[in-house]
Amino acid sequence: MSRLINLWCTRRRKVGEKLLLMPIFASPITLSLLASGLYLLPASVAVSQVSEGKVDINQLTINKANIHKTNIGKFAQQPTTVPVPTPTPALRVVVNSNQDGNVQADNQLTLREAVELVNGSLKLEQLSPAEQAQVQPLTAGSRIEFNLPAGATTIQLQKILPDLASPNLTIDGTTQPGYDATKSATAEIAIPIPVVAITPAANTEIFRGLTIVADGIAVRGLSIYGFNASPIKQQLGNLLIYDGVPKPVTLTTPPGDIVVAHKLPPPDISRQKPPSSNFPFPKRDIPPKNVTIEDNWLGLTVDEKIPTETSAFGVYVFNSQGTTIRRNRIYYHDGSAIITSVRGENTVVTQNIIVGNGLAGMPDALRFEGVVTNSQITGNLICANDGAGVYLFKPDGNVTLQNNKITYNGRRLRRAAVYLMGSNHQVIGNEIDNQTGPGVSVTAFPRNDIGSNSPAVKNIIRDNKFAVLEGLSIDLINQRNLDVSDFQKGDGANPKRDSSNRRLETGNAAINAPEFTTRAFPPSAMGVSIQGKADPNSQVTIYKLSDYQRGKDSIYDLGYGALNQPLTTVSTDQDGNFNASVSNLQQGDAISAIATDPKYGTSEPAVAAVIGEPGTFPNLTPNSRPQPIVPPQCTSRPKPPEPPPPPEPPPPPPPLKISVPRNIHFALDKSFISPASAQVLDRIAEVLQQYPVIVIEIVGHTDPRASDEYNLALGRRRALSTRNYLLRKGVAPERMTIRSLGESQLKVPGSTDIVDYARDRRAEIIFKDIRGVDIQIEEQEDDLQIERRRNQAQPSPVRPRRR
Numbered sequence: 001m002s003r004l005i006n007l008w009c010t011r012r013r014k015v016g017e018k019l020l021l022m023p024i025f026a027s028p029i030t031l032s033l034l035a036s037g038l039y040l041l042p043a044s045v046a047v048s049q050v051s052e053g054k055v056d057i058n059q060l061t062i063n064k065a066n067i068h069k070t071n072i073g074k075f076a077q078q079p080t081t082v083p084v085p086t087p088t089p090a091l092r093v094v095v096n097s098n099q100d101g102n103v104q105a106d107n108q109l110t111l112r113e114a115v116e117l118v119n120g121s122l123k124l125e126q127l128s129p130a131e132q133a134q135v136q137p138l139t140a141g142s143r144i145e146f147n148l149p150a151g152a153t154t155i156q157l158q159k160i161l162p163d164l165a166s167p168n169l170t171i172d173g174t175t176q177p178g179y180d181a182t183k184s185a186t187a188e189i190a191i192p193i194p195v196v197a198i199t200p201a202a203n204t205e206i207f208r209g210l211t212i213v214a215d216g217i218a219v220r221g222l223s224i225y226g227f228n229a230s231p232i233k234q235q236l237g238n239l240l241i242y243d244g245v246p247k248p249v250t251l252t253t254p255p256g257d258i259v260v261a262h263k264l265p266p267p268d269i270s271r272q273k274p275p276s277s278n279f280p281f282p283k284r285d286i287p288p289k290n291v292t293i294e295d296n297w298l299g300l301t302v303d304e305k306i307p308t309e310t311s312a313f314g315v316y317v318f319n320s321q322g323t324t325i326r327r328n329r330i331y332y333h334d335g336s337a338i339i340t341s342v343r344g345e346n347t348v349v350t351q352n353i354i355v356g357n358g359l360a361g362m363p364d365a366l367r368f369e370g371v372v373t374n375s376q377i378t379g380n381l382i383c384a385n386d387g388a389g390v391y392l393f394k395p396d397g398n399v400t401l402q403n404n405k406i407t408y409n410g411r412r413l414r415r416a417a418v419y420l421m422g423s424n425h426q427v428i429g430n431e432i433d434n435q436t437g438p439g440v441s442v443t444a445f446p447r448n449d450i451g452s453n454s455p456a457v458k459n460i461i462r463d464n465k466f467a468v469l470e471g472l473s474i475d476l477i478n479q480r481n482l483d484v485s486d487f488q489k490g491d492g493a494n495p496k497r498d499s500s501n502r503r504l505e506t507g508n509a510a511i512n513a514p515e516f517t518t519r520a521f522p523p524s525a526m527g528v529s530i531q532g533k534a535d536p537n538s539q540v541t542i543y544k545l546s547d548y549q550r551g552k553d554s555i556y557d558l559g560y561g562a563l564n565q566p567l568t569t570v571s572t573d574q575d576g577n578f579n580a581s582v583s584n585l586q587q588g589d590a591i592s593a594i595a596t597d598p599k600y601g602t603s604e605p606a607v608a609a610v611i612g613e614p615g616t617f618p619n620l621t622p623n624s625r626p627q628p629i630v631p632p633q634c635t636s637r638p639k640p641p642e643p644p645p646p647p648e649p650p651p652p653p654p655p656l657k658i659s660v661p662r663n664i665h666f667a668l669d670k671s672f673i674s675p676a677s678a679q680v681l682d683r684i685a686e687v688l689q690q691y692p693v694i695v696i697e698i699v700g701h702t703d704p705r706a707s708d709e710y711n712l713a714l715g716r717r718r719a720l721s722t723r724n725y726l727l728r729k730g731v732a733p734e735r736m737t738i739r740s741l742g743e744s745q746l747k748v749p750g751s752t753d754i755v756d757y758a759r760d761r762r763a764e765i766i767f768k769d770i771r772g773v774d775i776q777i778e779e780q781e782d783d784l785q786i787e788r789r790r791n792q793a794q795p796s797p798v799r800p801r802r803r
Helices: 028-039 047-051 069-076 111-119 231-239 484-489 675-690 708-728 754-760
Strands: 012-015 018-021 091-095 135-137 143-146 154-157 170-172 196-200 208-212 218-220 222-224 256-260 292-294 315-321 324-326 329-331 338-345 348-350 353-355 366-371 375-378 381-383 390-396 399-402 405-407 418-420 426-428 431-435 440-442 460-462 465-469 474-476 528-533 539-545 563-571 577-582 590-597 609-611 656-661 663-665 694-701 736-742 762-769 775-778
Touching: 091 111, 111 143, 196 208, 338 375, 390 399, 460 590, 539 577, 563 577, 563 590, 656 675, 663 675, 675 694, 675 708, 694 708, 708 736, 708 762, 762 775
Parallel strands: 091 143, 143 170, 154 196, 170 218, 196 222, 208 256, 218 292, 256 315, 292 324, 315 338, 324 348, 329 353, 338 366, 348 375, 353 381, 366 390, 375 399, 381 405, 390 418, 399 426, 405 431, 418 440, 426 460, 431 465, 440 474, 656 775, 694 736
Antiparallel strands: 012 018, 091 135, 465 563, 528 577, 539 563, 539 590, 590 609, 663 762, 694 762
16 A cells, blocks of 8 residues: 555656655555654754755654654554534535635635635635625535636636535536537547636645545536645655644645545554554544546646646545546646545546556556455546556455557556456456557456455456557466566466466466467358367357467567457356357458456467468468557547538428319300300319419310311310400419410320210310429319210201311
């Protein structure tokens, strides 16, 4: 645990006029030495001087004769009286000034005053009427909101803010005018752009932005950056209990943008080794519960720039239970973006964008240490950080990593993308690529069961997609390779287990990698049948490879590549044999496999095989080292919204089915309107008056008995007679046109029957809806005028030459 209280390996900073290169010591003895040295500080060296960087490192004379258990216990465990806090009423406080400094009654309410109001350390009557107008009572849970002037939305702190000590407090930057919850600068995960920023004033060193010490606190919609401390202060910060009086947590916890810790100073953790009865903290050190940190930009300015002064850490979960960190952009920190320390149970890190962290110290994007039982890291984009994407360092408890995109990490230090210590972790469904190191490393260090000296086991690694790795997709580290570079970067493929001792000295108890029966499997019309051998009663997953390591530049033996696409999972029998049938493979594809045993965890990959006859060369691109991209393109801009589609044209109106005749008939060689035809036209006129959108064309026709010229003229007279009748009935002339077709459109061409002739003598009315709608109408023959037949008793009139 002590490794995390002392924050990072080396960092150069000016303290006074001296340039220090401070190594961070990891052992409890070192902490004890520092503790004793502090205990003997001259009386003239005040706590405030230490916190402001005014202590010369040469003043810290360590007197070994005074190193004694009594002194150490006196230093760290002095009995204290903890006052019972008085509940404060819930308030809604609106910050309308970006200024900072001492609390005073003026016309503007600052963030510092807002925090003190909700904490109860500042009374409302101490403020001016104008400030009091920004405060309203609430029934439950205080809120700090913002209404800063446009162009003055950056709060530059003069000194550290008071701890956030009001349970269920919400600090909500989304309330600032101009905040747009629908607008994001990134397409991969939508995180709105903050308007309100919190940062130290120029040339001012402030350890922390926000320090959370109470349950149910939420921080959202803010940009927080620039909070750091020189190395000597980081080392001394946890040792400032030398006079036996508890100091505010702001003097004793590590630096960062947001720190979650208990209210009292941390204990001397060099003595807090499991299974100590008060591990990890005494009972009085109550962890804040159910803290939420969401929609913030940490370490990043609102215009997406690297700050002049970078922060130490993004979110430091020093002592907490159930902290949720979601939808934040966490960029450009000297150390990790998110780090847990002594206790971080049920920590949830989800849907964050974590880029470019580890610039000057602890290089890993996410570093989980301490009690982290049931923690989850899900759905994050972890890109271009200087070390591992996720680094679990001697954790007590289990962590699940699922559905993360972990890419282009290890830019300064060659490490695995995911580094596991301890047992019972799950790495499921992640995309892991472009790593200067293995995909997932499982160390041989003891598992996270308190008091156990057994190796890490039961780490399940499945359904992940790997690509472009400088190492194995899964690397189980052996205790014989305990150099820093070995357990961080991986030690390569393990030999087949040859003794029971191997289970005690290799990650995941040295579960054997599967072995294919041959290095080439020919395809067939039914697919590819793949056989092999693995540990008995294990689950074997066949993977398609995305690349193929080979040649003199290969770090590992010929035959390994990135496990890119899981194809199928089968079980081995009691002898360890497996047989899998896969259909979506082609000639030249390369495959590998991993085995998972619920008792031991997941194995390293099998030596690859190729699809094809023996001698078939893989059709993959050989890979020996990821090609760096400077800078990596971790995110992209959201695409502008598609223009709205043009509105759908209104549906055409339904066809009008009008019960109206479409024709009238005439007598032989006549063009006048008969009484029967007049009745038909009266019905037509009613319809035209009812539907003013209808226009008509009147076409005159004749039977075939006459010349074409005569019949065209006769047809025209019949059309005119029809039009004139409708005019008299009130149909507007512009709604009617006429023409004649004569005998050119007979009802029954070639017929000489007098009934067919009567049908030919007609005026047809063509109805048209100006909206383009077809009109359904009915034929009628009620006014048909048939001439007499020749064989009737009464002689027929003489047939005219014209009709």
